[in-house]
Amino acid sequence: MTSSNFRSWPLFLVLAVISMPLVIMYVYLFVDTVTDTTAGSLIPDRFTLHHWRFLWEEPETGRVSIWTVTLNTFIFATCTTLINVSASVTAGYALSRLNMPFKRFFLGGILTLHAFPTITLIISIFLILQMIGLYNTLIGVILVKAALELPLGIWIMKGFFDNVPWEIEMAGLQDGASRFTVWWKLVLPQVQPGVAALSVFVFLSAWSEFILPQVLAPSGSAQVLSTYLSNLIFDDMKPDFNMFKSVGVFYALPVIVIYLIFNKQLMNIYGGGTKG
Amino acid sequence: MRISIENFTKSFGDTTVIEDMSLEIGDGEMLALLGPSGCGKSTTLFAICGIHRMNAGRLMFGDADVTEVSSQKRNVGVVFQNYALYPHMNVYENIAFPLKVRKESKAEVDRKVQEIAGLVHIGELLQRRPMQLSGGQQQRVALARALIRKPDILLLDEPLANLDAKLRLEMRSEIRRIQLATGITAVLVTHDQVEAMSMCDRIALMDKGQIVQLSTPKDMYESPSSDFVAGFLGNPPIAFLDGTVADGGFRLANSQVTLPVPSGIEVPGEGAPMRFGVRPEFFQPGNPLKVPGKVSFVETQGREELYDVTLENGAVLRSIQSQNAGFKLGQEVSWGIEQDRVLAFGPDGNRL
Ligand SMILES: Nc1ncnc2c1ncn2[C@@H]1O[C@H](COP(=O)(O)OP(=O)(O)OP(=O)(O)O)[C@@H](O)[C@H]1O
Ligand SMILES: [Mg+2]
Numbered sequence A: 001m002t003s004s005n006f007r008s009w010p011l012f013l014v015l016a017v018i019s020m021p022l023v024i025m026y027v028y029l030f031v032d033t034v035t036d037t038t039a040g041s042l043i044p045d046r047f048t049l050h051h052w053r054f055l056w057e058e059p060e061t062g063r064v065s066i067w068t069v070t071l072n073t074f075i076f077a078t079c080t081t082l083i084n085v086s087a088s089v090t091a092g093y094a095l096s097r098l099n100m101p102f103k104r105f106f107l108g109g110i111l112t113l114h115a116f117p118t119i120t121l122i123i124s125i126f127l128i129l130q131m132i133g134l135y136n137t138l139i140g141v142i143l144v145k146a147a148l149e150l151p152l153g154i155w156i157m158k159g160f161f162d163n164v165p166w167e168i169e170m171a172g173l174q175d176g177a178s179r180f181t182v183w184w185k186l187v188l189p190q191v192q193p194g195v196a197a198l199s200v201f202v203f204l205s206a207w208s209e210f211i212l213p214q215v216l217a218p219s220g221s222a223q224v225l226s227t228y229l230s231n232l233i234f235d236d237m238k239p240d241f242n243m244f245k246s247v248g249v250f251y252a253l254p255v256i257v258i259y260l261i262f263n264k265q266l267m268n269i270y271g272g273g274t275k276g
Numbered sequence B: 001m002r003i004s005i006e007n008f009t010k011s012f013g014d015t016t017v018i019e020d021m022s023l024e025i026g027d028g029e030m031l032a033l034l035g036p037s038g039c040g041k042s043t044t045l046f047a048i049c050g051i052h053r054m055n056a057g058r059l060m061f062g063d064a065d066v067t068e069v070s071s072q073k074r075n076v077g078v079v080f081q082n083y084a085l086y087p088h089m090n091v092y093e094n095i096a097f098p099l100k101v102r103k104e105s106k107a108e109v110d111r112k113v114q115e116i117a118g119l120v121h122i123g124e125l126l127q128r129r130p131m132q133l134s135g136g137q138q139q140r141v142a143l144a145r146a147l148i149r150k151p152d153i154l155l156l157d158e159p160l161a162n163l164d165a166k167l168r169l170e171m172r173s174e175i176r177r178i179q180l181a182t183g184i185t186a187v188l189v190t191h192d193q194v195e196a197m198s199m200c201d202r203i204a205l206m207d208k209g210q211i212v213q214l215s216t217p218k219d220m221y222e223s224p225s226s227d228f229v230a231g232f233l234g235n236p237p238i239a240f241l242d243g244t245v246a247d248g249g250f251r252l253a254n255s256q257v258t259l260p261v262p263s264g265i266e267v268p269g270e271g272a273p274m275r276f277g278v279r280p281e282f283f284q285p286g287n288p289l290k291v292p293g294k295v296s297f298v299e300t301q302g303r304e305e306l307y308d309v310t311l312e313n314g315a316v317l318r319s320i321q322s323q324n325a326g327f328k329l330g331q332e333v334s335w336g337i338e339q340d341r342v343l344a345f346g347p348d349g350n351r352l
Helices: A002-007 A009-033 A050-055 A066-097 A103-115 A118-132 A138-162 A166-174 A179-207 A211-216 A225-235 A241-271 B041-049 B091-101 B106-119 B135-147 B165-182 B193-199 B217-222 B227-232
Strands: B003-012 B015-025 B030-034 B056-061 B076-079 B153-157 B185-190 B202-207 B210-215 B239-246 B249-252 B273-278 B289-300 B304-311 B316-322 B332-337 B343-345
Touching (some): A009 A241, A050 A241, A066 A103, A066 A138, A066 A225, A138 A211, A166 A179, B003 B041, B041 B076, B041 B153, B076 B135, B091 B135, B153 B165, B185 B193, B193 B217, B316 B332
Parallel strands (some): B030 B185, B030 B202, B153 B185
Antiparallel strands (some): B003 B015, B003 B056, B202 B210, B239 B273, B273 B343, B289 B332
């Protein structure tokens, strides 16, 4: 083992050199948030927490506090996940098991919808939201985001349900359980890895969503972190790039943490199977 | 509980799988549904437990008409071919599930689970997951789960198909022991004739959605109603000789050999085709009605030896003899058929 590792060191060297720019970029992203650099120099020379002041300072007038925005983002991502997963889990089951009319048509439709670029729908969605009064509200963006992620969710859950042997359900019915109990107590636990993976997936996707909040809830109290970040860079007369980086890191931290915790489940979503 | 199926018909889309089947199963009886793959055994079983709706006909449990009753209310225990244990629950929870669904008290559930676990000998496995069990143990858990709420009827769909030979032998007598101990009415689906014969009181032999014969194993073996039944039962299988009626006897096809017809059967008209079925145990060196041939196959089965003898017209007879008979491949032999045990079948395949 060790000898084969030895022979591959030139390969590692090449890879290391190629990925160096990326690594340097990330390192600077973190370093810059807690240091100051004299103009013209590349090496940071002073430690400071000044760039993180948005966390504790009162926001300027007309600006929203970062904590409100973070809470918004959290509500946005959580509600989107809840709605999306509940709908995917029920619709996926129906498509996998029930003998309903137009099943093939539905399945084909879902795939088509999944392939449909969001951006082409955005104007009509904008008009609809304005008409029903959900423009510039969190609820509006939540509904739209949950709906747009639905085809993928349904498709993934259907795949997981397909792998549950139907005898388990028949055995459940025979044991005297109702259809709902069978689904809730016997089938759902089998697809639990799928539910976990889909939840993480949708949560992260909503957390990093930019276009929808930007267009459908651009200002004021419905802001989320992605729009806050872009406002920061566009609005300011004298842009503070290091603070922009700090907000960026703050915004990315939950994503990184979630990835670290759930990467096993996320792998599962493409495996598409349940074991044990 | 007595089960009676009356004029049962089942079709999937345009294909009719079962047509106008009637079957009566007595209280406490164990009946085998035996037949080749695809003949409709599972379909019949699923109709009894309510997974399939019947397209026509009536199903009675005792005196109650249950044709329209949902599976949850039929009180039928089912053991599926792949056991269908719930993988996310341990053995205890699996067995307790039917009781939990009925919201029985914890103490009650516990008492019943312990009792049934004792009956099927899995008392020490209760905390394991199904994945951690061997095939035979899973089988026992499935049985326990099917039996725990004291069903009126137990249905078993090929319960032994996934087990190895030794375990199959063991579970065969286990299932029968448990069925007798509980006195439950049971239906066993199988395509293995040995299983059907050794475990059940009666066998319903099915072919293409029809019951071709319904009788006790011994009766079905000794007097099959058709050549299909005769060919299905018995291991090693029966050998058939084709021929025609000639001078009141049986003339082998492509041959001048004429054999006498067993006594007491009605011989069809001169020249009509006829079939003789000879079981291996009735083709032995010592019998008087000799037919000459050549040993064309020898198989040693431990205690016994199995020979194929090719007759001069190409037909093959089988013989099973005790070990050390010592016949060699290619040897010319002249062994005898036991005349009164020959099964004669008419042109339509039915027994004469
Ligand atoms: N859901 C279904 N839709 C259409 N045809 C079906 C369905 N279920 C069974 N069949 C057909 O009905 C016939 C009988 O099936 P069944 O499962 O009862 O056979 P079986 O006797 O149990 O066979 P095996 O020994 O292989 O299990 C088969 O030809 C099968 O193709
Ligand atoms: Mg079957």
